[in-house]
Amino acid sequence: MAGLARYYIIRTLESLVTYVIIVAVVFWLLYLYQPNPLILLNLNPQLTPSQKEYLANLFGFNKPLWERFFIYMWDMLTFNFGISYYYVQPVRDLLIQRVPRTLLLFGGATIIAYLIGYFVGTVIAWKRGGVLDGSNVVIGLVFYNMPVYWLGMIFIFLFAFQLHLFPLANFYDPTDKILGTVVGNNPPLGIYLLDVLWHTALPMIVLTLISFAGTVLLMRTSMLDVLGENYIDTAIAKGLKEKDVVFKHAARNALLPLVTSFVISMAFAIGGGVLTETVFSYQGVGLLFIQALGLLDYPVVEATTIIIALLVIIFNWIADLIYAYLDPRVRVA
Amino acid sequence: MAQSKKWKESRRAFRRSLKNGWQTYKRSKIGLVGLGIIIMFVVMAVFAPFITPYTPYYTAPSVDIIRGDIYNITLQNSASWIYAPVGIMNYVTAPGANINLTSVLIYNDIGQVQIFPVGYNYTSQKILKIYLKSPTNYSIPKGITSLYETGTYMASFMNANTFIANSSRNFYILDSNLKVYRNFSLPFTIQEKSIFYNNPFIMPSVGQYSLISFSHGNETILYIFYNRQLNYFGMPQPIHKIPLAKLYINTSERVINSPLIYLNPNDVSNGYLNTSQIIIPTNNSLVSYGFNIKMDPGYEALGFNVPQVVSEPYVKWIVNYTDDHGQSYLPLSITYGYDWGDSPGIQSTVVVGTNTNEIIGYSRADGKMVYDKYFVVSNPSLKDYKLQALYPTNGGIIFAYATLGDRSLVALINPSKGTVQSNGTFYNVLEGALNSIPTYDVGSSRYITSTTAGDVYLLQPNMVINQTFSIIGGMKTPINGLGNILSYTAQMGYYYGTITNSGQLYMQETIGTNIAPLPPGKYPSENTYILGTDAYGRDIWTWLVYGSRAELVVGIVAALSSVLLGTFLGLISGFYGGWVDSLIMRITDIFLSLPGLVIMLILAASLGPNIWNIIFVIAILSWSGITRIIRAQVLSLKTRAFIDAARISGASKYRLMMVHIFPNVLPLTFLYMSFGVSGAIITEASLAFLGMGDPHAVTWGMMLQYLWTTGHVLDAPWWLLPPGITITLLSLAFYLVGRAFDEVINPRLRRR
Numbered sequence A: 001m002a003g004l005a006r007y008y009i010i011r012t013l014e015s016l017v018t019y020v021i022i023v024a025v026v027f028w029l030l031y032l033y034q035p036n037p038l039i040l041l042n043l044n045p046q047l048t049p050s051q052k053e054y055l056a057n058l059f060g061f062n063k064p065l066w067e068r069f070f071i072y073m074w075d076m077l078t079f080n081f082g083i084s085y086y087y088v089q090p091v092r093d094l095l096i097q098r099v100p101r102t103l104l105l106f107g108g109a110t111i112i113a114y115l116i117g118y119f120v121g122t123v124i125a126w127k128r129g130g131v132l133d134g135s136n137v138v139i140g141l142v143f144y145n146m147p148v149y150w151l152g153m154i155f156i157f158l159f160a161f162q163l164h165l166f167p168l169a170n171f172y173d174p175t176d177k178i179l180g181t182v183v184g185n186n187p188p189l190g191i192y193l194l195d196v197l198w199h200t201a202l203p204m205i206v207l208t209l210i211s212f213a214g215t216v217l218l219m220r221t222s223m224l225d226v227l228g229e230n231y232i233d234t235a236i237a238k239g240l241k242e243k244d245v246v247f248k249h250a251a252r253n254a255l256l257p258l259v260t261s262f263v264i265s266m267a268f269a270i271g272g273g274v275l276t277e278t279v280f281s282y283q284g285v286g287l288l289f290i291q292a293l294g295l296l297d298y299p300v301v302e303a304t305t306i307i308i309a310l311l312v313i314i315f316n317w318i319a320d321l322i323y324a325y326l327d328p329r330v331r332v333a
Numbered sequence B: 001m002a003q004s005k006k007w008k009e010s011r012r013a014f015r016r017s018l019k020n021g022w023q024t025y026k027r028s029k030i031g032l033v034g035l036g037i038i039i040m041f042v043v044m045a046v047f048a049p050f051i052t053p054y055t056p057y058y059t060a061p062s063v064d065i066i067r068g069d070i071y072n073i074t075l076q077n078s079a080s081w082i083y084a085p086v087g088i089m090n091y092v093t094a095p096g097a098n099i100n101l102t103s104v105l106i107y108n109d110i111g112q113v114q115i116f117p118v119g120y121n122y123t124s125q126k127i128l129k130i131y132l133k134s135p136t137n138y139s140i141p142k143g144i145t146s147l148y149e150t151g152t153y154m155a156s157f158m159n160a161n162t163f164i165a166n167s168s169r170n171f172y173i174l175d176s177n178l179k180v181y182r183n184f185s186l187p188f189t190i191q192e193k194s195i196f197y198n199n200p201f202i203m204p205s206v207g208q209y210s211l212i213s214f215s216h217g218n219e220t221i222l223y224i225f226y227n228r229q230l231n232y233f234g235m236p237q238p239i240h241k242i243p244l245a246k247l248y249i250n251t252s253e254r255v256i257n258s259p260l261i262y263l264n265p266n267d268v269s270n271g272y273l274n275t276s277q278i279i280i281p282t283n284n285s286l287v288s289y290g291f292n293i294k295m296d297p298g299y300e301a302l303g304f305n306v307p308q309v310v311s312e313p314y315v316k317w318i319v320n321y322t323d324d325h326g327q328s329y330l331p332l333s334i335t336y337g338y339d340w341g342d343s344p345g346i347q348s349t350v351v352v353g354t355n356t357n358e359i360i361g362y363s364r365a366d367g368k369m370v371y372d373k374y375f376v377v378s379n380p381s382l383k384d385y386k387l388q389a390l391y392p393t394n395g396g397i398i399f400a401y402a403t404l405g406d407r408s409l410v411a412l413i414n415p416s417k418g419t420v421q422s423n424g425t426f427y428n429v430l431e432g433a434l435n436s437i438p439t440y441d442v443g444s445s446r447y448i449t450s451t452t453a454g455d456v457y458l459l460q461p462n463m464v465i466n467q468t469f470s471i472i473g474g475m476k477t478p479i480n481g482l483g484n485i486l487s488y489t490a491q492m493g494y495y496y497g498t499i500t501n502s503g504q505l506y507m508q509e510t511i512g513t514n515i516a517p518l519p520p521g522k523y524p525s526e527n528t529y530i531l532g533t534d535a536y537g538r539d540i541w542t543w544l545v546y547g548s549r550a551e552l553v554v555g556i557v558a559a560l561s562s563v564l565l566g567t568f569l570g571l572i573s574g575f576y577g578g579w580v581d582s583l584i585m586r587i588t589d590i591f592l593s594l595p596g597l598v599i600m601l602i603l604a605a606s607l608g609p610n611i612w613n614i615i616f617v618i619a620i621l622s623w624s625g626i627t628r629i630i631r632a633q634v635l636s637l638k639t640r641a642f643i644d645a646a647r648i649s650g651a652s653k654y655r656l657m658m659v660h661i662f663p664n665v666l667p668l669t670f671l672y673m674s675f676g677v678s679g680a681i682i683t684e685a686s687l688a689f690l691g692m693g694d695p696h697a698v699t700w701g702m703m704l705q706y707l708w709t710t711g712h713v714l715d716a717p718w719w720l721l722p723p724g725i726t727i728t729l730l731s732l733a734f735y736l737v738g739r740a741f742d743e744v745i746n747p748r749l750r751r752r
Helices: A002-032 A037-043 A049-059 A065-077 A091-126 A131-144 A148-162 A189-227 A230-237 A242-271 A273-279 A285-295 A298-326 A328-332 B002-026 B029-046 B540-576 B578-593 B596-607 B611-620 B624-638 B641-648 B653-692 B700-710 B717-745
Strands: B070-074 B085-090 B103-108 B112-122 B127-132 B136-139 B146-150 B162-166 B170-174 B180-185 B192-197 B209-216 B219-226 B245-250 B260-262 B272-281 B285-295 B307-309 B314-320 B331-336 B349-354 B358-365 B368-376 B386-393 B396-403 B407-413 B427-431 B439-441 B446-450 B455-459 B465-470 B480-486 B491-499 B504-509
Touching: A002 A065, A002 A298, A002 B578, A002 B596, A037 A049, A065 A298, A091 A131, A091 A189, A091 A242, A091 A273, A091 A285, A091 A298, A131 A189, A131 B717, A148 A189, A148 A273, A148 B653, A148 B700, A148 B717, A189 A242, A189 A273, A230 A242, A242 A298, A273 A285, A273 B596, A273 B653, A285 A298, A285 B596, A298 B578, A298 B596, B002 B029, B002 B717, B029 B540, B029 B717, B070 B127, B085 B146, B085 B480, B085 B491, B112 B480, B162 B209, B192 B260, B219 B272, B245 B285, B245 B307, B260 B331, B272 B331, B314 B368, B349 B386, B427 B455, B439 B480, B540 B578, B540 B611, B540 B624, B540 B653, B540 B700, B540 B717, B578 B624, B596 B611, B596 B653, B611 B653, B624 B653, B641 B653, B653 B700, B653 B717, B700 B717
Parallel strands: B331 B386
Antiparallel strands: B070 B504, B085 B103, B103 B112, B112 B127, B112 B136, B146 B162, B162 B170, B170 B180, B192 B209, B209 B219, B219 B245, B260 B272, B272 B285, B285 B307, B285 B314, B331 B349, B349 B358, B358 B368, B386 B396, B396 B407, B407 B427, B439 B446, B446 B455, B455 B465, B480 B491, B491 B504
């Protein structure tokens, strides 16, 4: 157990160091990204010199670069993200509003994709070589190599525009009319949640389609490994029901790679959310990021990048901890 | 010797392993499919110019992508009309502001006139609907073939316009209610007619005169009158009392063409317009008759500005029909040479178009006209065209030629150069004979003309065809400029109208609407767009084919760079171990934890949109996974016996790494390169879609980006589907090749 604890401590420290380095890298990347906000401020003819000075002081533009860097590092490590240039409100408030939406979308999609992947992967591994296996692998691979935003556009065209089954865009209906009924400015929570689900459904389906293929293939490979083991033959020889052999003996043991991959893919799905959220105008972190990048809203770009990076690091860390707990070989290496 | 033998042996071994590998690979169906798709795209990329009809930046001509806002209005009560309309015009109720289209006037030759007030619904951007209200009926004398409206100088008064009309033997002046107040019976049937109208907007100090001449045989009658119907106090004057000067000219020779009336308002002195002249082409020579018009200033205050001819016409000059080379010609059209150093209003140069493809200019010198300039339409393919009309523009002279009755030529002659040079920039051949002389629309800077083939042409001043429209069923009346429709917020463009054979008023706005993206099909320019066009009129198929070039380059170069970097770092890390290994592994961990797309976007935005920057960005952020795998492979190889054997036999570290370990990790490198290409293609498309693509590159990602930013996702499936399909196919192909290759190098996988 001492080995495990040591591994946990080292892995945690590594994650912290990685986080600090990424925060620093983001600062210098954005410093590369011209134009400088101070120049933009000076270009604005409507500001008086005193206003410019006030704003430069407020955002710290007039401090030397190294000082700005350390202030930035301290702020980011203490999660003090500053004020958005564009929205003129604390970035933290924006994130508190946006992060749950992104987690809902990607969490939902990833869970569904893994459930499908688990069952389909198990079944097609058991009946390997058949038509079901082949067609599933091919369909899975096609979706796996498809640009997610393109599939999104097609789905918007088909299901939202032609068939009117889903809304065209947005996270919720900004008007006071939700799901065909007129509600006031403060809709009942139930109706609001239904509306949100209705808006989230289409992007969630698209994300699920794009990502279930990887899960199916992973589960299939893992199952095939397990099915080669002797105890499966023993179970079949004992005369157990096929369903029991597949799901109780084989699938359970094949689940380990799927679990760790699930945690990691959660993290990466959020980073890739920029595309899905853009195409569906789904006001999550990804859309906030891409809009801020276009608007030169540096505090928001910094904060969203760091939040996404932090989520990736945390999920990776969790995955490693679980893996180390389940597979003792990892601890030694 | 031994060296070469060894080399030969190793080459043989390499060939053998390649052959074995191919034998295994061949068994994988998906691998063959993937390879086939890649070969297809490589062929597309290599032979792109041969399998595409256009270049990527070819845009569909405006004839395909611009559609006019066409208003087909069925004329009310048109059934009660016995004869077809012969003319259509804008009936101006507020002269001076007569660019406004307020009413449409239609007349026929049995004396029926209908005036339809125009109603229209509009937003601030666009006319939504034009409709005609119930007409008011008028009657005019029978047989009128030409009704000509002269506005008046004073803009602020209603009902102050005058109409000039003529039938074959009569000349009428009508008031604004189309009531005849002057009727002149001509002593002959009109053969040639000519009108001069002094535009009060150009020469306000002179006033508004109309001069009209009718000719038959040797005789020419010239009428001169002052248009103003309101005096300076704004009171309608008794117009029927306004004197009208009449001039009778008996040329000794037969008049063979329309005369040119020439009133020089700048010569006004003491109330005399003393350089006025009428240039009459007779069958022998060009004769200019001068006359002096006197204005009685005493009448001006009361609005009776009476023109009086104070001199009998006298011969100012005569030129014979011989050119510089002594060759004789016949004049087909006479006009002024504005561009020969004259300004509008001072016409001192006369230009004659002839039947021998020559243009001859005469300049005024010492009170006489002398031979000045001469040039020949030298283009042999245009020599057979017979000149019909020649008239001045601000940029030169426009010709209308016609030949064989079914083709017309419009050409711009540059008087200083004197040549018609190249098709499309100085002349254009139109199908059908011209119905009327092209009219110039100042608002859109274009000429509009219609042909007997039923087509309407909009021509740029350099004679490039800007748009064409077909009027179904053909036109009954020549196309006529009707004027602007103005709203409170925006000028709504200049409208033209004609009456179709089916009795409908066809109205056309000159600016038109861009209708691209075009669905697949054949278009009026004879272009076929197999997969349609995008919003800029660019051919989708061409972009798809040329796009494969960029995608293959981006995919392969990015994947190769990242794989080489990853392999190199993995080799070093695994081989040397120690602090080098730790350092590289920490860096790898950091790169693995970076949210790839987000960092790529920031990096691409910082470096600038350029295809090589995008390749760099993709390569720099996708090597880390490969490094880990190669390191693990190197670590396992290091423990193998053949490495120990090599080390014992004295191989250097470098040799161990490059000769013994590197070839053994090479298959893995190729495997991940295949997956890497697949990923790089998708990533490039994603970056392009999010606006970080190279705007000068032809890529499938850019196609989707243009689709997204121009907002045609929901209405152009022919544009939405192809780039996504090709991205998926190419990415899938490399992925499949990777999987098949994986089976070759991992025999364990084959059993499945």
